[in-house]
Amino acid sequence: MKTLANIFLGLLIIKAVVSAPPTDSVNYDTAAYEVDLLYNLYDYDENTNIDQGEIEIGTVLPVVNRPILSPEPVQEEIEEEEESTPKLIDGSSPQGPLSPGVPEASGGVSTCILCGCIRTTVYCDDHNLDAVPPLPKDTTHVYLRFNRISKINKNDFSYLSKLQKIDLTSNIISDIDEDAFRSLSQLDELILLDNNIRQLPELPHSVSFLDVSKNRLGRKGIKQEAFKDLNDLRLLYLNNNNLDHIPIPLPDSLQALHLQDNNIQEMHEDTFCNMKDFTYARRSLEDIRLDGNPINLSKTPQAFMCLPRIPVGRLV
Known part of the structure; x- marks a missing residue:
């Protein structure tokens, strides 16, 4: 009898457990949960009637990141800006026409924008x-290497009174006006290496370094006494020019030839x-290079008696 009572009691307990409500964990939609929290931060009217058919769910960018679209400029404003654009190469706004001999930048675009300027270089x-x-106008050093310049005109540099160095290495220059460099009273270095120059123009007396190597001067490319009055000339490079003579007289200031x-x-x-x-x-003349010429230096030994060193070249 007692056993039957225990069995009956156990059946009651099992029935009670089965009939109890489920205890499974609820899975919350985190995205919806965050949206509900966001809406709770603001005051709103619970009684407002909303047409469910007009609700559109989407992603809205923050207002801070939205680009501000400005209206297209009026044609008159564009014309005013073009008229106010400075035309001079140094960035100044001309009040009148350019002075004679001073070129104007093409299209009003500065050379310093097209190329590059550091101070006066x-x-x-x-x-x-x-x-x-x-x-x-205040340029002191200009580098125009590795271009396709074919001619140097008399006004290309004449207005640059402070110019100290010109480097025109590796262009295709074949013609230079006689007055292209004459007025440059402060020009110290002139480099014309690797071009097609056939005639050397008149040089200012201030030049101390002249490199005309790898050109086509030949027999008549250097005028008589072209270097006589260049009393500051220290370095003179004339190699690879098909010269058949040494251009004399040479100034006493010369250190390398x-x-x-x-x-x-x-x-x-x-x-x-x-x-x-x-x-x-x-x-001063300690560096003379005559190698690669069909000349035998041993035939004129007295020509080197006044020099501190014998020239480099064939002695046999």
Whole structure:
């Protein structure tokens, strides 16, 4: 009897457990939960009637990140800006026409924008230029290497009174006006390396470094006494020009003379020294290159007596 009572009691307990409500965990939609929290931050009217058919769910960008669209400028405003654009290469606004001899930048665009300027130095290397561009009036150094410039006109540099260095390496220059450099009283370095120059123009007396290597000067490309009055000339590079003679007289200031790989066949005894004055000594000229020429230096030994060093070249 007792056993039956226990069985009956156990059945009651099992029935009670089965009939109890489920205790499974509820999965919340985190996205919907965050939206509900966001709406709870603001006051709203619970009694407002909303047409459920007009509700559109989407993602709205923050207002801060939305681009502000400005209306297109009126044509009159654009014309005013173009009229106010400065035309001079140095950035100034001209009040009248440019002075004679001073070129105007093409389209009003500054050379310093097309190329690059650091203080008074202009860098226009490798820009496929076919002519010297307009330069700021205070330019002291200009680099125009690796372009396609074919001619140097007399007004290309004449208005640059402060110019100290011109580097035109590796262009295709074949013609230079006689007055292209004459007025540049402060020009110190002139580099015309690797071009097609056939005639050397007149040079200002201020030049101390001249490089005309790898050109086509030939027999008549250098005028007589072209370097005589260049009393500040220290370095003169004329190699690879098909020269058949040494351009004399040379100033006493000269320290290096490069004439290698030309067609020089002979040299006179008074090329460097003074045969009338055996006490004369050219102490500065320590670097003479004559290698690569069909000349035998041993045939004129007295031509080197006034020099501190024997030239480099064939001695046999």
